[in-house]
Amino acid sequence: MRLSLMALALASTAAPALADEINVYSHRQPELIQPLVDAFTAETGITVNVAFVDKGMAERLVAEGDRSPADLVLTVDIARLTQIVDAGVTQAVQSDVLEANIPAALRDENDQWFGLTSRARIVYASKERVADGEVTTYEDLADPKWKGRICIRSGTNDYNVALAAAVIAHHGEEAAKAWLEGVKANLARKPDGGDRDQVKAIAAGECDIAVGNTYYIGQMLNDPEQKEAAEAVRIVFPTFEGDGTHLNVSGVAMTKAAPNRENALKFMEWLSGDEAQRIYAETNHEFPVKPGVAKSELVASWGEFTPDSKPLTEVAKLRPAALKLIEEVNFDG
Incomplete structure (x- = not known):
C-alpha cells in the first residue's frame, strides 16, 4: 500500500x-x-x-x-x-x-x-566508438583525450557527490578539484537528466562515455522502449589508481x-x-x-570487480567538502 x-x-x-x-x-x-x-x-x-x-x-x-x-x-x-x-x-x-x-x-x-x-558507480561506454581498455580508471575521466566525449548528470546529484568525495579520500582536495575541472572540460554538454539519459545520449551519438550506476542498465534492458539504447553501451568497471571500484x-x-x-x-x-x-x-x-x-544472471554477465577499499563512512564524511568543490568549479555551469 x-x-x-x-x-x-x-x-x-x-x-x-x-x-x-x-x-x-x-x-x-x-x-x-x-x-x-x-x-x-x-x-x-x-x-x-x-x-x-x-x-x-x-x-x-x-x-x-x-x-x-x-x-x-x-x-x-x-x-x-x-x-x-x-x-x-x-x-x-x-x-x-x-x-x-x-x-x-x-x-x-x-x-x-x-x-x-x-551498486557501483561505473562508466557506460559506446560499443562502437570506445575500444576495450580505453578507459580503466576514474582518473582517466579527466584526461584531455575525452574532451567533448563525456556525459554526466548534475554534479550535485548524491551519486556524483559521493564519487567526488571518494576522489578526495584517495587524492586530497586539491587533486579532486583538478579532477573535477578536468572532467568538466571534457563534457559533451552541460550535466543534465538522470543516469538513463546519459545512456540514451551515448546511443544518440551525443557523447562516447558517461558515468552512472550499474543497475540502470538492467532496468533499461527490461524496458522495451529503452532496450535499444542500453544495448548500444557496455559497462566498464573503472578503478581508482591502485585500488578498486567505487560502491x-x-x-x-x-x-x-x-x-x-x-x-x-x-x-x-x-x-x-x-x-x-x-x-x-x-x-x-x-x-x-x-x-x-x-547476483542476477544479467549482473553476473557484466563481470567481476574489486570494490574500493575506502570505508563508506569515511567517504560520507567528505561529502560537504566534495559539494563545496563541485560548486567552486561551477561543474554544472
Missing part, C-alpha cells in the same frame, strides 16, 4: 498504531520496492505503508519528533543515511540476524543504519519514534534475508549484501 505523507501524519495523530502494519519513508520510488513489500506482506500479514520523500527527510523527521508515524527510512546513498543519523532521529538496532546477514563494512558500527544492497549502498534505519518497532525490526531482518536479497538482485539488478546470495 502507498500512503501520502499527509495520510501518514493524520494516522499518527488520529489513532494508535495498528499491530499489523509499519510505515516507511522512502527515498526510493515506491514502485521499486513494491515487489519486496508485496512479498513481505504475503509472508507475514504485516501491511507496509510507503511514503516517497524525495527531499528533506531528515528535516521532516526532526519536525515530527516523537509524533512521527514513520518506523523506518529507506535511502539510496550513504550520505543520506549518515545525514539522517546525524540529525538524531534514528535509534540503534541490535539484531543477530542483521549482523549475520550484513557484512560489517556495510553497516554502521553503532547499529544506526544497515546496508541492504550495493555506494541503499540502506535502512529505524526512526527514534518507531510506533511499530517490533514489526519494523521484522521487516529490516526480512530485507536482509535470502528472499528479499534475491528480489533486489533479480528485480532491481543490484548487488546483494548478504554473502551467498547470487
Whole structure:
C-alpha cells in the first residue's frame, strides 16, 4: 500500500498504531520496492505503508519528533543515511540476524543504519566508438583525450557527490578539484537528466562515455522502449589508481519514534534475508549484501570487480567538502 505523507501524519495523530502494519519513508520510488513489500506482506500479514520523500527527510523527521508515524527510512546513498543519523532521529538496532546477514563494512558500527544492497558507480561506454581498455580508471575521466566525449548528470546529484568525495579520500582536495575541472572540460554538454539519459545520449551519438550506476542498465534492458539504447553501451568497471571500484549502498534505519518497532525490526531482518536479497538482485539488478546470495544472471554477465577499499563512512564524511568543490568549479555551469 502507498500512503501520502499527509495520510501518514493524520494516522499518527488520529489513532494508535495498528499491530499489523509499519510505515516507511522512502527515498526510493515506491514502485521499486513494491515487489519486496508485496512479498513481505504475503509472508507475514504485516501491511507496509510507503511514503516517497524525495527531499528533506531528515528535516521532516526532526519536525515530527516523537509524533512521527514513520518506523523506518529507506535511502539510496550513504550520505543520506549518515545525514539522517546525524540529525538524531534514528535509534540503534541490535539484531543477530542483521549482523549475520550484513557484512560489517556495510553497516554502521553503532547499529544506526544497515546496508541492504550495493551498486557501483561505473562508466557506460559506446560499443562502437570506445575500444576495450580505453578507459580503466576514474582518473582517466579527466584526461584531455575525452574532451567533448563525456556525459554526466548534475554534479550535485548524491551519486556524483559521493564519487567526488571518494576522489578526495584517495587524492586530497586539491587533486579532486583538478579532477573535477578536468572532467568538466571534457563534457559533451552541460550535466543534465538522470543516469538513463546519459545512456540514451551515448546511443544518440551525443557523447562516447558517461558515468552512472550499474543497475540502470538492467532496468533499461527490461524496458522495451529503452532496450535499444542500453544495448548500444557496455559497462566498464573503472578503478581508482591502485585500488578498486567505487560502491555506494541503499540502506535502512529505524526512526527514534518507531510506533511499530517490533514489526519494523521484522521487516529490516526480512530485507536482509535470502528472499528479499534475491528480489533486489533479480528485480532491481543490484548487488546483494548478504554473502551467498547470487547476483542476477544479467549482473553476473557484466563481470567481476574489486570494490574500493575506502570505508563508506569515511567517504560520507567528505561529502560537504566534495559539494563545496563541485560548486567552486561551477561543474554544472
